[in-house]
Amino acid sequence: MIEAERLLLDAALDDPANQRFVLLSDSCVPLYNFSYTYNYIMQSPRSFVDSFLDKEGRFNPDMAPVIPKDKWRKGSQWFALIRRHAEVVVADEVVFPVFRKFCKRRPPIDVKKGRLNMILQQLHNCIPDEHYLPTLLTMAGLESELERRTLTYTLWNESISKMEGKGWHPVTFGYYDATPQRMKEIKDINNVHYATENRTEWCKTNSTSVPCFLFARKFSQGAGMRLLAHGFGGYFSSSPLPDKKQ
Template structure:
């Protein structure tokens, strides 16, 4: 007797045939669609891929009025073609950076609109720094924040500077325990303990985390406003009452203590590289009075602007901290490196001479 085919086999066979027909139909339809939109596809294919957004360095300039060294910084910023920096300037209230006040397009309209009048040695300097940081933090791509003075110059080109800073995950904050009597005001306790009292430079480089801490601080800053004040000096007595006995005054310069003390109080000493990237030479012969020595940094003038000076700054590879008997060897990417990327204080003629004679060369090859 002849065996009849099982009905499931017929169903399986027709299913395979139907699948093949659908596949052929899909391929044919796709081919027709590609032919129809061939010209549009070629246009889209010719477009360049979207630019990759890279982390940026925010340069925060603190200036009295205009920036006298703007042309030097203009040459420096020209070394970047990937939009890896942003600029913010704090100048006196009402001062505008436009074609009449700056020769660099990089600084036009870069002044913050809520600046304040800053007085040396007062908490207004800290407030100016906080204003700059708040503006810079509004851009989520800003991940490093550098405070720059109006007399500061870069020592290397942009690419080297960018790689150096970005390769270090910490903030650059020269911070050491300040044990000199008279600087710490006991009235700060218990908000600011003497164990967290630190001193350093205001020209710090902060990570985004630490910049955010500075901006949001509403505990330590008010204490500094009340109890951290510079000692009265004769040159200021014409504007202020003459103290009866200034030997009992605390000599606290707010911007030299605030960031260092705040980060220490937050338990973040291990998250900072305890040195600065801006070189300053202090004039220890300024006064015969011991407590006034080192108040003013050396100003480099036209005659000082030589290749020898710049090379000597670049050759510095370690820093010694006398108060802690500590020597800090400078590294970048785990290897020995120069300590400083910037230097101050330079007059306008001195900085322009360095630029004109190519002592400061910011092209890629020169580093």
């Protein structure tokens, strides 16, 4: 995944007119119209990268000393980068090779493998796309240049399955979930709390309070069609961003 992201950024950087680089899922929906979204992102001189301390112990000691443990970060893989930060990602020849070698997902539990599962589950578990970007930018000394939050809303649900065991999974919104009330609830979110740092991130752009999210996921095809049927004048329109602090 992170190799694909780097290739996408590399291709996008070929066009000097591209100044912002946004990664979205194919199950994302926009919460606002294009003008509002464009102004929101362009008015900020910072990148939007979810970045917080990892409490799950995914840091692999074999990554040290190239990646110090105190620089290890976690966050949503959905980002919006300024051009200079995108260039840092593409030019990286230090962190990426270490991730490719040591940051790997633990294989899911397979009942057919019997006791072999006990050995496999002892392997270190690391999800590259949740750690690479925030860790890289922290190591590059750029954390102070970030809005340490994602612009994409995701609802997480803790579940237990025979194949994957206990874990968190993004909730998929179906047709009947795509209601005006649901969309309003997402759009009204103005802060995000990070328990591992006891930090509440109040969503602002240039010191002006703004909604936290421009996009939301995961929405099924049916949910997306329902939103489209209601038109962008309903859920997605918004007044322009204020140009000064109120």
